[in-house]
Amino acid sequence: xxxxxxLLKAVTKDYNGKVRALDQVxxxxxxxxWAAVMGASxxxxxxxxxxxxxxxxxxxxxxxxxxxxxxxxxEEDRARFRREKVGLIFQxxxxxxxxxxxxxxxxxxxxxxMADAREAAEALRRVGLGERMGxxxxxxxxGEQQRVCMARALINQPKIILADExxxxxxxxNEKTVMEIFHDLHRRGHTLLFVTHDPQIGTQADKIVKLEHxxxxxxxxxxxLRSI
Amino acid sequence: MLGRLLIKSLWREKARxxxxxxxVATASTLVSAFLNIAFTVTEEMAGELRSFGANIVVVPKSxxxxxxxGGLRFVSPGESAYLEEAxxxxxxxxxxxxxxxxxxxxxxxxxxxxxxxxxxxxxxFDKDIxxxxxxxxxxxxxxxxxxxxxxxxxxxxxxxSLSRWWQVEGExxxxxxxxxxxxxxxxxxxxxxxxxxIRIALEKRSAVLPVRGIARTGGVEEEQIFVHLKxxxxxxxxxxKAEKIQVxxxxxxxxxxxxxxxxxxxxxxxxxxxxxWYCTPYLGSVIYQIEEAIPNxxxxxxxxxxxxxxxxxxxxxxxxILVIAVAILAASLAVMATMVTAIFERRQEIGLMKxxxxxxxxxxxxxxxxxxxxxxxxGIVGYFGGLALVPLLSVRTFSLGGFGLSLSLxxxxxxxxxxxxxxxxxxxxxxxxxxxxxxxxxKTLRGI
Ligand SMILES: Nc1ncnc2c1ncn2[C@@H]1O[C@H](COP(=O)(O)OP(=O)(O)OP(=O)(O)O)[C@@H](O)[C@H]1O
Ligand SMILES: [Mg+2]
Numbered sequence: 001x002x003x004x005x006x007l008l009k010a011v012t013k014d015y016n017g018k019v020r021a022l023d024q025v026x027x028x029x030x031x032x033x034w035a036a037v038m039g040a041s042x043x044x045x046x047x048x049x050x051x052x053x054x055x056x057x058x059x060x061x062x063x064x065x066x067x068x069x070x071x072x073x074x075e076e077d078r079a080r081f082r083r084e085k086v087g088l089i090f091q092x093x094x095x096x097x098x099x100x101x102x103x104x105x106x107x108x109x110x111x112x113x114m115a116d117a118r119e120a121a122e123a124l125r126r127v128g129l130g131e132r133m134g135x136x137x138x139x140x141x142x143g144e145q146q147r148v149c150m151a152r153a154l155i156n157q158p159k160i161i162l163a164d165e166x167x168x169x170x171x172x173x174n175e176k177t178v179m180e181i182f183h184d185l186h187r188r189g190h191t192l193l194f195v196t197h198d199p200q201i202g203t204q205a206d207k208i209v210k211l212e213h214x215x216x217x218x219x220x221x222x223x224x225l226r227s228i
Numbered sequence: 229m230l231g232r233l234l235i236k237s238l239w240r241e242k243a244r245x246x247x248x249x250x251x252v253a254t255a256s257t258l259v260s261a262f263l264n265i266a267f268t269v270t271e272e273m274a275g276e277l278r279s280f281g282a283n284i285v286v287v288p289k290s291x292x293x294x295x296x297x298g299g300l301r302f303v304s305p306g307e308s309a310y311l312e313e314a315x316x317x318x319x320x321x322x323x324x325x326x327x328x329x330x331x332x333x334x335x336x337x338x339x340x341x342x343x344x345x346x347x348x349x350x351x352x353f354d355k356d357i358x359x360x361x362x363x364x365x366x367x368x369x370x371x372x373x374x375x376x377x378x379x380x381x382x383x384x385x386x387x388x389s390l391s392r393w394w395q396v397e398g399e400x401x402x403x404x405x406x407x408x409x410x411x412x413x414x415x416x417x418x419x420x421x422x423x424x425x426i427r428i429a430l431e432k433r434s435a436v437l438p439v440r441g442i443a444r445t446g447g448v449e450e451e452q453i454f455v456h457l458k459x460x461x462x463x464x465x466x467x468x469k470a471e472k473i474q475v476x477x478x479x480x481x482x483x484x485x486x487x488x489x490x491x492x493x494x495x496x497x498x499x500x501x502x503x504x505w506y507c508t509p510y511l512g513s514v515i516y517q518i519e520e521a522i523p524n525x526x527x528x529x530x531x532x533x534x535x536x537x538x539x540x541x542x543x544x545x546x547x548x549i550l551v552i553a554v555a556i557l558a559a560s561l562a563v564m565a566t567m568v569t570a571i572f573e574r575r576q577e578i579g580l581m582k583x584x585x586x587x588x589x590x591x592x593x594x595x596x597x598x599x600x601x602x603x604x605x606x607g608i609v610g611y612f613g614g615l616a617l618v619p620l621l622s623v624r625t626f627s628l629g630g631f632g633l634s635l636s637l638x639x640x641x642x643x644x645x646x647x648x649x650x651x652x653x654x655x656x657x658x659x660x661x662x663x664x665x666x667x668x669x670x671k672t673l674r675g676i
Contacts, residue, residue, distance in 0.1 A: 055583055056670045076587055083585020094580045094673060098240040099233070106229055111585045115229035152584075 003067070004028040005160065005191050006052055011061035013047055013214075021047040022058070023214040034182075034192040036202040039211030045195040046091055048211065049162050052193065053086050054078045066159060083112045087153035091164035091195075093145040095137040101144075102133040105152045112156040123151040128177050142169040150178065154185070161185060163194035167201060179204065234598055245602055247566050248653065252606025253613060255552070255559035256649040260614020262548045263641045282331075282390055282474035282530060284515055286311065289526050310335075310469035313457060315522045317383075319475065321362025322517040324509045326377040327478040330389040333470035335460045339453075340429045342418050347452045348428060350460020352386035353400050353409070359383055368503045387454065390476055391445070398422035398441035403456050407440040411450035415442045428453070433463050475518065475527075479511045486510040556652055563656025567599070571664045578664050579672030588665050595664065599657035600650050607649025611642050 006029040013022040021044045029035050037045050050056035051063050054070045063070040066085055073081060082088075095104050105120040124133050127147040137145055146169050153161060166182075167175045179201065186192055196202050210217040238245050288309040311333070319328050336349040359381055366374050388400050401407035408426060410418075420426055424439045437459075443449060461467050482490075489497060489505045490512050497505060505513055515527035571578070581591060 050670050053583070055673075056668075079582065079585050079587035081585075082583065088583060090583075090673070092673075094576070094583075096577055096580065098236045103229075103232060103236075107233070107581070108584050110229040110233075111581070111587075111590055 002030055004064075005031045005033075005066055006193065007062075007064040008048075008051065009062045009064075011048075011051060011058045011063060013044070013051070013056070014059045020214050022051070025061070025211075025214070025216050027209060027216065029191060029193060031191055032186075032189045033207065034186045034205045035194075035207050035209055036205035037193065037195045037209045037211060038197065038199075038202050043211040044214040045211055046164055047214075049088075049164055049193070049195060052160075053088055053162050054081050055088075083108075083156070085159050087156065087158035087161045089146075089149050089153045089161070089163035089166045089194075091168070093142070093149040093169075095145055095148060097137050100134050100136055101129060101140065101148045104137070104148055105155050108152045108155050120151075120155060123155050124148065126181065127151045128174065143171065143174050146170065147174070147178070150181070154181075158190070160191045160193070163192070165195050165197070167196065167198065175201075230594065230597070233594060234601060238598060238601060241570065244566060244570055245605075248563050248599075248602040248656075249606040249609060251559045251562035251566070251656075252603050252649045252652050253609040255555040255652050256607045256610025256645045257613035257617060258552050258555045258610075259648045260611045260641055260645045261617040262552055262614075263644060264614060264618045264638075266545060266548070267641065281393075282476045283479065283511065284475040284477055284518065284527050285530050286473040286475060286518055286522065286525050286527050287471070289524050309524065310466065310471055311473060311522065311525060313461075313468050313470050315525075316470070316473060317357045317359050318362075318521040319473070319518060320357075320359045320383055322514075322521045323363075323366055323374075323376045323506065324477070324514050324517060325362060327509045327514065329476045329478055330385045331473055331475040332385065332387045332390050333457055334472050334474065335457060335464065335466065335470050336452075337430060337460075337464050339463075341414075341426055341453065342420075344414075344418065346414055348430075348460060348463070349452050349454050350457040350464075351454055352457055353403060353454075354384060354386045354388040355403050356382055356384050366506075368506070369499045370503060372503060374503075374507055390474055393445075394449075395444040396441045397444075398439070401440040401454070401456060406435070406437055406455070406459055408437040409441045409443055409454040410439055411452050412442050412444045413450035414453065415439070426453070428463070430463055433465075435459070435463060473522075473525075474530075477509070477511070477514045479509050479514055482510055482512070486512055489513070556648065556655075559652045560656040563599075563653055564660060567657045567660035568663075571595075571660045575664070575667055575672040578667050579669040582667070582669040583673060591665060592661060595661040596654060596657060599653040599661075603650035603653025604646060606653065607646040610649055611645045614641075614645065 006027065008025055008027040011022055011025045011027075012020065014020050023044075025044075025048065027048075037048060039045055047056065051058055051070075052065060054065075054073065057071065065081075068077075068081060070078070070081070095101075096107060099107065101124060102117065102120050105123055106115040106117060109115045109120060121130075121133055124130060124147075127150050129144060129147055129151070132140060132144060135144075137148070140148065146166065150163075150166060153163070161182075163182075167178055170178060182192060182194075183204070192205070194205075202208050288311055290309040313333055316331065316333055319325075319331055322328070332352045334349055334351050336347050338345055339348040341348075362376065364376060366376060368374070386403075396409065397412075401409050410420070410426070415421070418426065420439050422439055422442060425436055426439060427436050428434060437455065443454070457470065461469060485501060485505055485508075488501075489510070494502060494505060494512070494516055506516075507513075511529050515529065518527045519525055578591065581594075
């Protein structure tokens with residue numbers, strides 16, 4: 001029997017004891033699966049991603065990723081987990097302002113193992129930024145910054161890719177490029193979990209996790225949605 | 229990557245970097261200035277001691293009976309024993325002859341000068357002597373033979389070379405004509421100046437001498453009169469005699485062997501140790517060789533730097549150390565204040581690095597290296613700042629004058645200053661950086 005790569009059991013997250021961002025969320029994502037997380041603004045999508053990325057801890061429940069119980073990891077182990085197992089694409093594209101595009105990608109390499117300018121440049125070329133490597137974040141458009149973040153998330157070949165609205169800021173053409181990359185990653189066996197508002201994009205996934213007020217709605221088959 | 233990260237992040241925050249560099253530079257300026265002064269003073273003093281000040285006094289084995297009344301020494305005549313002036317050149321014929329830098333004989337009596345009582349001291353001012361041919365080869369019980377350094381045939385020495393720090397107004401009296409050098413205190417009391425004449429009387433003998441120079445020494449010599457030895461011998465009726473010899477010898481610091489030799493009779497040391505001891509210029513072995521060379525002589529070690537001078541130095545050092553400690557503390561606090569805001573402003577960057585998998589080691593290395601780099605910058609600025617400060621400090625406050633530290637010591641100051649500077653920067657950064665390690669990435673990332 002195959003173990004789920006990502007396994008959440010009854011995860012609840014309260015902020016300040018008032019706001020319940022996640023409410024008894026249980027979730028399974030198997031190796032190689034592509035899951036789309038959908039839901040209204042404020043429904044807890046980013047919070048869910050943060051739990052899986054070991055960036056945040058649940059108030060109750062358990063989070064198991066690739067055989068590691070994230071609740072019981074030390075800070076040092078959580079850092080190791082982040083740099084070795086997951087690639088993160090943030091909703092707001094965080095880049096170091098005083099580093100160029102290629103240097104931002106290299107930073108992830110440096111924390112992981114060793115910076116390699118050639119490899120970093122190649123990753124930027126793949127997301128269509130071959131001409132923009134030496135530019136600083138302030139000299140890039142929102143969509144370009146988003147793609148730098150993507151190149152950075154993929155540079156260390158992580159097992160799990162977590163993306164928060166990766167196509168939110170892209171025009172149709174760039175969206176196509178990015179989706180092709182995701183399909184390619186999916187084909188090569190990476191496990192994908194990404195947040196989207198767009199049903200067009202959500203339906204390209206193997207399964208959809210629908211969140212509403214921090215709760216997972218009963219799963220419904222993607223095929224049914226596709227046929228609408 | 230780390231290098232690029234460091235340089236770019238420092239460059240981006242030029243103003244802040246400059247502020248930290250400046251804070252560190254203030255403290256290291258003081259450190260550099262202090263080290264310069266302290267090293268120079270120590271070096272100068274050591275140099276003076278070694279080359280000019282007497283560190284050995286030689287007296288007759290059976291000393292003359294003397295009584296000190298009100299700072300004046302009265303010597304009972306008659307059975308006192310004396311050293312022979314003629315034996316003095318033998319000092320330059322001992323094994324460590326080369327290390328005998330200067331010496332002068334002394335013969336003194338309380339005399340009457342213009343109705344006042346004062347000590348008249350006969351000595352060599354600056355005398356040419358002929359050195360007797362000394363033993364070239366020294367044979368030891370083990371059969372080993374050691375050759376002593378060869379020496380020139382003549383040697384010029386006396387009070388002038390022994391007391392370089394004396395300030396003499398006018399000129400030193402000559403060896404071949406009668407004249408007096410009188411202490412500044414006595415000159416004031418007698419109201420005589422250079423070119424004046426003083427009448428000296430002892431019992432039935434008397435002499436009238438021209439004053440050639442007035443000496444300021446900072447010691448009891450300021451109440452004394454100095455004349456050439458022959459004149460004193462004639463006046464006292466002690467031809468060819470001296471009561472003591474002051475010797476300036478270059479010696480190496482004592483070690484365990486020297487300490488052992490000073491406890492037991494050196495002749496009772498094991499043969500080999502004796503030979504090593506004899507052939508090393510310890511204060512003890514030089515004294516031992518002097519006693520061998522001069523009949524009826526006993527050598528004693530003396531300290532020429534007055535206690536007061538030493539105390540002043542110690543006090544100065546303490547003041548400096550306090551000032552530096554306060555400066556280091558203040559600079560560290562200034563660095564800390566700057567770093568606290570810096571870290572706060574950069575919390576998002578830190579959160580991002582953590583989200584990308586940076587651990588405490590990555591972040592600590594990054595921020596502490598950044599601090600160390602600014603520290604080195606501040607240290608270099610401070611090192612030169614200190615050099616610029618030294619002349620101001622030394623002239624205005626310490627009136628030490630005559631600066632110019634030897635290069636080897638100068639070279640030692642830079643690393644020490646840098647070390648202090650880097651420590652200040654690290655000390656000031658330690659707690660803010662430690663705090664930064666605790667930032668929760670989610671919170672800092674959300675907080676835009
Ligand atoms: N640090 C926090 N303190 C208090 N409440 C928070 C905090 N972070 C998130 N929340 C709340 O938790 C809920 C879920 O937030 P989350 O960011 O997961 O939503 P989301 O689904 O990603 O929304 P969007 O699509 O707008 O990005 C929201 O109501 C939000 O206000
Ligand atoms: Mg969100």
